[in-house]
Amino acid sequence: MLKKIVLNVILGVIRGFVEYLVYFRIPLLILTDYLKVPVTPVKPLEVAVIFGVFVALNTTSSNVKPQIGIVFDALSSLLGLLIVLELVFGTMEAGRVEVVHRAGELQVRGELVFRPLVILLVGFAVLFTIVRLYEKIVHSEE
């Protein structure tokens, strides 16, 4: 029994860590390092809270009955989606990057809009969430 609980906790921590990477760390890395979008620095405390909430939700989900676990899974996925949407809509105004360059009297404003890509990614994230929850429901009925 104890062994099962410990295993479930480890599984929950791993899943929480993976969701933290997928929904927060990797999108942030892509935005700041690859797209060079100026993002307001996230405080270490906020990072710790995000990580902690992901781990807590996933650990709880692993340790309760599957029917109840679905709720925590859904909350974890919704939190992830909320973070991605906040990063995308908050820092990039829904897939838009603007750069202003000044050279003497001439000012050049460049704007790149990549909304179709953002919509595609959000759509797939929703689809994955639905499949995961449906899988949980099916397994809980078996």
Add this chain to the structure above:
Amino acid sequence: MFATLKYALVIALVSVLVLFVAPFVLFIHDVLENPECIGLEIRPLGQVSEDTIKAVLEVNYCSEVPLKDLKIQLSDREIGIEEVKAGKVVKEVVLSRGDLEVGIVKVEFKIGGLYRVVLEYR
């Protein structure tokens, strides 16, 4: 059943992402390789009336990724070209003297019809 569905979804996501991102990556690659990849030039041909001039707009483009909905804004005139492929596009236009004096103030196009780019000069 769900494992197969998840794999299918991952494959679909990767395929669609490649299709979506490839035009952008190719365009950036071509522009970085050749900074003069996109060239816009307006050459006056002759006078039509006292205030209007017949001119030719020449667009030189080097990338294989087509540019869609190209719009070139002059002082108070907008010239639109539906699609620009690698090579040269020439269009005859009638412009006012003011348009020619001010020159190009804004260029707008969509890379592969997907990513809108706006360049404004002030």
